[in-house]
Amino acid sequence: MDVTLTPSSVSGRVRAPPSKSYTHRAILAAGYGEQATVRNPLVSADTRATMRAVEAYGGETDLSADESELSVEGFDGLPETPADVIDCANSGTTMRLTTGTAALVDGLTVLTGDSSLRSRPQGPLLDAIEQLGGRAESTRRNGQAPLVVGGPAEGGPVTGGTASIPGDVSSQFVTALLMAGAVTDDGITVDLETELKSAPYVDITLELLAAFGVEADELDSSESAGRGDGGGYHVDGGQSYDPSGGVYDVPGDFSSMSYLLAAGALAGDDSVVVEGAQPSAQGDAAIVEILERMGADIAWDHETGEITVEQSDLEGVEVSVADTPDLLPTIAVLGAVAGGTTTITDCEHVRYKETDRVTAMAESLETMGATVLEEQDRLTVRGADTDLRGATLSGREDHRIVMALSIAGLVADGETTVTGAEDVDVSFPGFFDALAGMGADVRR
Numbered sequence: 001m002d003v004t005l006t007p008s009s010v011s012g013r014v015r016a017p018p019s020k021s022y023t024h025r026a027i028l029a030a031g032y033g034e035q036a037t038v039r040n041p042l043v044s045a046d047t048r049a050t051m052r053a054v055e056a057y058g059g060e061t062d063l064s065a066d067e068s069e070l071s072v073e074g075f076d077g078l079p080e081t082p083a084d085v086i087d088c089a090n091s092g093t094t095m096r097l098t099t100g101t102a103a104l105v106d107g108l109t110v111l112t113g114d115s116s117l118r119s120r121p122q123g124p125l126l127d128a129i130e131q132l133g134g135r136a137e138s139t140r141r142n143g144q145a146p147l148v149v150g151g152p153a154e155g156g157p158v159t160g161g162t163a164s165i166p167g168d169v170s171s172q173f174v175t176a177l178l179m180a181g182a183v184t185d186d187g188i189t190v191d192l193e194t195e196l197k198s199a200p201y202v203d204i205t206l207e208l209l210a211a212f213g214v215e216a217d218e219l220d221s222s223e224s225a226g227r228g229d230g231g232g233y234h235v236d237g238g239q240s241y242d243p244s245g246g247v248y249d250v251p252g253d254f255s256s257m258s259y260l261l262a263a264g265a266l267a268g269d270d271s272v273v274v275e276g277a278q279p280s281a282q283g284d285a286a287i288v289e290i291l292e293r294m295g296a297d298i299a300w301d302h303e304t305g306e307i308t309v310e311q312s313d314l315e316g317v318e319v320s321v322a323d324t325p326d327l328l329p330t331i332a333v334l335g336a337v338a339g340g341t342t343t344i345t346d347c348e349h350v351r352y353k354e355t356d357r358v359t360a361m362a363e364s365l366e367t368m369g370a371t372v373l374e375e376q377d378r379l380t381v382r383g384a385d386t387d388l389r390g391a392t393l394s395g396r397e398d399h400r401i402v403m404a405l406s407i408a409g410l411v412a413d414g415e416t417t418v419t420g421a422e423d424v425d426v427s428f429p430g431f432f433d434a435l436a437g438m439g440a441d442v443r444r
Contacts, residue, residue, distance in 0.1 A: 003417070047091075119144060174192075198325055361404065365381065
């Protein structure tokens with residue numbers, strides 16, 4: 001599907017979708033347990049992949065007709081060997097988190113995905129599972145899917161232990177090990193060889209584990225026996241996943257919210273009110289502070305979970321995305337419209353997402369007339385030298401690229417067409433409906 005946008009003004013109230021990060025973790029946590037209900041889940045292509053994985057390991061999932069509740073009958077800490085290959089589609093979170101689950105089965109699990117997912121790095125997680133005594137291989141021996149994962153060669157699941165991993169590739173490796181470690185006999189300690197990038201995503205994991213009654217702890221470098229000084233994490237074994245009252249409520253998603261807030265700051269005719277912004281451990285809540293630094297008229301009511309933003313004259317800033325990689329496309333678009341220069345630093349790990357998002361945004365914004373300098377770990381956008389113009393742009397099979405470029409289309413001269421726009425189904429299926437409801441001129 002292609003989508004075409006023309007310069008538009010937006011206003012009104014709009015609700016952010018539920019958090020994809022929390023939904024993934026909640027579905028798998030419920031799978032590790034006996035039974036739980038996940039309330040207000042994000043139902044998207046990615047989270048459906050996690051539902052399928054839980055079912056492959058012996059659980060059952062039942063989504064209500066209005067998709068407001070997901071009932072999960074879990075495998076109670078004892079995943080079965082899947083009867084077939086687990087297809088994670090385009091969901092890197094599904095693959096990484098459920099690769100940890102695969103180490104707990106008696107047999108072998110094969111995990112694969114689409115061409116994009118099969119190009120993403122999994123090597124450090126495979127190495128960690130082998131350190132724990134399990135079997136974990138890339139069929140092409142390049143650290144990428146398809147993966148073959150299981151317990152020790154002599155049979156039985158991984159029972160726990162200590163694994164050292166780099167912290168600068170993906171925080172999801174830590175999450176996978178902690179979630180699986182809680183139901184091992186001996187627990188798992190994760191030693192970080194380097195400083196952890198995207199650390200707030202592990203904070204999300206710790207918050208969710210606590211909500212399911214599982215205790216896990218962060219370790220400082222003095223408590224960690226790793227080869228570096230990055231600290232680490234530990235989870236005791238023998239724990240059970242059981243949320244209070246058997247129910248877990250998913251909060252709103254700040255990654256998705258960033259596009260709505262950017263739309264209000266760039267194209268608001270009147271105020272835009274974004275609902276569903278309850279405080280949580282999400283690092284991407286930093287978008288509020290970033291917009292404030294750029295000069296946006298923005299206010300966050302924590303009690304009601306509402307953020308109000310109005311069109312503002314923005315100025316460029318320097319922003320590190322070490323902990324907030326998913327915000328890079330949004331910040332790049334804001335920088336292209338803001339005065340001065342916006343510099344996005346610590347972004348090399350953003351190259352290993354559904355696509356190389358650093359290059360994708362640099363090339364796309366240049367096509368729209370922006371002045372951009374791309375370096376390996378830095379992206380500089382000179383908004384003062386930019387007048388965005390409409391263009392036909394590839395969504396690059398990446399939901400975040402599609403949404404960010406669509407926001408740019410609201411303020412670019414002429415028509416902007418983004419191809420492959422159906423990929424928003426990964427995290428924000430109602431994105432274009434939300435934009436149209438705010439008054440944007442969107443044609444599909």
